[in-house]
Amino acid sequence: MIRTTAVLEDNTIANGLSLEELKAKENEIRWFWTDFNLPDEKEIAELERFFGFHPLAVEDCVNRLQRPKIDYYEGYAFFVLHYLHTEKIQKKEINIFLADRYIVTFHSEKSDQVERAWKEITMGTVTKRWGPFYVFYLILDKTVDDFFPILYDLEDRINVLDEQRNMETLFEQLFQIRRQLLYLRHTIHPMQEIVMEILDSEHLIRHKTDRAYIKDIYDHLLKISEMIESTREITADIRENHLSINTHRTNRIIQVLTVITTIFMPLTLITGIYGMNFSNMPELKWKYGYFAVLIFMALLGTGLYQWFKRNGWLK
Numbered sequence: 001m002i003r004t005t006a007v008l009e010d011n012t013i014a015n016g017l018s019l020e021e022l023k024a025k026e027n028e029i030r031w032f033w034t035d036f037n038l039p040d041e042k043e044i045a046e047l048e049r050f051f052g053f054h055p056l057a058v059e060d061c062v063n064r065l066q067r068p069k070i071d072y073y074e075g076y077a078f079f080v081l082h083y084l085h086t087e088k089i090q091k092k093e094i095n096i097f098l099a100d101r102y103i104v105t106f107h108s109e110k111s112d113q114v115e116r117a118w119k120e121i122t123m124g125t126v127t128k129r130w131g132p133f134y135v136f137y138l139i140l141d142k143t144v145d146d147f148f149p150i151l152y153d154l155e156d157r158i159n160v161l162d163e164q165r166n167m168e169t170l171f172e173q174l175f176q177i178r179r180q181l182l183y184l185r186h187t188i189h190p191m192q193e194i195v196m197e198i199l200d201s202e203h204l205i206r207h208k209t210d211r212a213y214i215k216d217i218y219d220h221l222l223k224i225s226e227m228i229e230s231t232r233e234i235t236a237d238i239r240e241n242h243l244s245i246n247t248h249r250t251n252r253i254i255q256v257l258t259v260i261t262t263i264f265m266p267l268t269l270i271t272g273i274y275g276m277n278f279s280n281m282p283e284l285k286w287k288y289g290y291f292a293v294l295i296f297m298a299l300l301g302t303g304l305y306q307w308f309k310r311n312g313w314l315k
Contacts, residue, residue: 002043005122006032007130015122019050029101033121033135035114036106051104053078053097061095061106068190070197075099077204079136081194082187083113083143084150089180091187094143096136098204103132105139113142133204137213140195144220147188151227154180158234167246171239178235185228192221249312 004022006014006029017025022032036043047058057078060066071078076099082091094111097104105114117138121130154177161170195218198204199211283289 001037002034002039002046003037003118004032004034005118006030013122019046023050031101031103031132033118033132034102034104035118036104037114038108038110039106047104047106051097053104057095057097064093064108065091066093068194070194070201072203079194081140081143082191083111083146084184084187089150089183094139096139098132098136100132103135113139113146116142133210134213137210137217141213141217141220144191144217144224147184147224148220150184151224151231155227155231158231158238161238167242170242174235174239178232181228181232181235185225185232188221188224188228192218192225195221253311 002019004015004017004019006017006022006025008014008025008028009030011030014025014029017032019034022029022034036047044058044062047053047061048055053076054073057071057073060071060078060080065082066080068082069080076097079094079096079098081094081096083094084090085092092109092111093107094114095106097106105111107114117135120138121135157173157177161173195214198214199218204210286292
């Protein structure tokens, strides 16, 4: 689906214009935004046919999950941005073409960031700060801000880990969180490079207010990076602490078992040397002696098992 919104010279908003109407009213339009939302092949062809975008940029739109980057072409800049699905923590891609009089967004999957920016522009009141660069800022800002809920959720899951007593479950959840943090870090760092390149670019930053907006996004990315590293350190501390506790617990168990073994060693030595070959052993002629010993052995094994379990030695 292709949708458009345009700001006319009289500062009114015209929504739902077709590409042909955009071209016909070119002199009446101050700037416009065209969004390619889950486009089909025919609509994708309009990127090159109607807008005249470079075939390599169009190819990057079609080929998903390109590395975040900026490419400068004559008259416009092309961006590849990444965001994360908040529930599944999966990378998604937004492609943006930015020029002085227009912005074109392209996404093969539904983008909540674009939807929120679209509502803000189409249902708002036109102000002087509005323009293609401001729309680009809105999308980028919402993309970066959506990283925070993911991090907060991971932090909440870490807090719950302190109550987890099962070591196998704890380490399974802990390593899952660390994998997600690593995935998040690999998503954030290229985005930081993009924002830094925007700040250093003379093609995009032309006003102090524009720089302030992008600098605010960069500050958010720095905060996210610090949160990721801090959270990874916490998970490492939890892992080391539980390994230390488990090692101490294992040493304590071995100590107790060693004491028990030491007590029975001389008894075993004596029976090993002398055996049980005494002539006066009433149990030898007891009719049910064999079965009684088997039952006693079973009860002894069961009792030891229950004792080990009660003391947590089998976890």
